[in-house]
Amino acid sequence: MWFFISFVVFFASVVGHSIPACKAPLTRLNDGNLMPRFGFGTWLGLNNDQLPVAVTDDSVQKAVEVAIDAGYRHIDTASIYDDEDQVGKAVNKKIAEGVVAREDLFITTKLWNDAHAREAVVPALQESLQRLNLTYVDLYLIHWPFATETKLPKPYVDIDYLETWLGMVAAKQQGLAKSIGVCNFNLAQMERLWENSSDVKPAVLQVETNLNLQQPELREFCHNNDIAVMGYTPFGSLFPGRAKPDAPPPRADDPQLAAIAGKYNKTVPQVVLRYLLELGVTPIPKSVSSSRILENLDIFDFQLDEFDRRQLKSYHNNYRVVDVKFFSDAKEYPF
Ligand SMILES: NC(=O)c1ccc[n+]([C@@H]2O[C@H](COP(=O)([O-])OP(=O)(O)OC[C@H]3O[C@@H](n4cnc5c(N)ncnc54)[C@H](OP(=O)(O)O)[C@@H]3O)[C@@H](O)[C@H]2O)c1
Ligand SMILES: *[C@@H]1O[C@H](CO)[C@@H](O)[C@H](O)[C@H]1NC(C)=O
């Protein structure tokens, strides 16, 4: 009898919080909406000269299709990534094929720096929605806390992000974004936004989070205020090809990391993603390789022990991969 009751309770709790074929657990945001605790990144990143890799083919669309087939339900893009159209094509294709329904997906895009004026926010989102070929996004984020007059990179314009936030609130009230939040705000900026956003509070903070940059202060603030933390660049400098020459260890072949991974019969990237998940962070790893897309998602059948978590914690040294030094003279440069 007890078993039966436990089973029914377990089953009800799973069903009550589920998206068909979504591999990740869900969390309820402070505005009531649900978000899968694991997402898919779509930024192609920087090349060796620290310039954005140009989007020249349909590799992002293909990757998103593979990801949705594999069970990713949360996809991260931005107007500056120049690939919203590819994300949209993949999403609409998978909906047309009956693989997913729109309401089973959680799609994020971001407001670029040149549309921070309060009245520019909704039109910028409408343009993103047109490129995505969607009627709403699940999450709209302010990409950076500073504003520029043109797309890249300067001159700056003096628009307070509290003004921008009012435009974000309008986007939510019009149903164009189910939830709203910010990226790359530091603790002081988060506190100021929190204290001055009486109508609608940010639901999500997306910040770089990885072994070298574990964000203890921001995580604590967000935890205390029920803001979900989404972790970008979750692999940090793990991969030699991507690490800057001065990046501190560890790399993916670090013997201690390899030993932890071996203990769970997992790979180092899987252990890192699992660690972030257990910290309460929602990681959004990017890959355009089918096998790595599958590998990264396969982290929901094991749990790290206290000993290994302590080891993983010890790599924190505040080293940042995405420091956008070319914006470092902005008044609201966050880092
Ligand atoms: N809000 C912001 O300001 C901001 C900033 C940066 C990133 N983001 C978001 O966060 C997402 C993730 O961050 P990111 O792309 O910077 O970095 P990342 O996801 O930490 O790392 C991506 C790199 O790791 C490689 N990789 C992925 N899985 C792997 C695996 N299992 N084994 C070996 N290599 C693997 C990828 O190569 P392959 O593709 O060849 O597999 C790629 O070179 C972005 O795509 C973007 O959506 C947001
Ligand atoms: C937009 O999506 C719809 C399905 O919702 C599809 O029928 C249409 O062809 C798409 N438009 C473009 C331009 O891709």
Ligand SMILES: *[C@@H]1O[C@H](CO)[C@@H](O)[C@H](O)[C@H]1NC(C)=O
């Ligand atoms: C925002 O909040 C802070 C802290 O409560 C306050 O000092 C400041 O005056 C507020 N700013 C605005 C523009 O309302």
Ligand SMILES: *[C@@H]1O[C@H](CO)[C@@H](O)[C@H](O)[C@H]1NC(C)=O
């Ligand atoms: C270890 O993981 C691999 C890849 O997921 C799997 O094929 C293999 O069966 C696993 N081995 C054990 C002992 O569980």
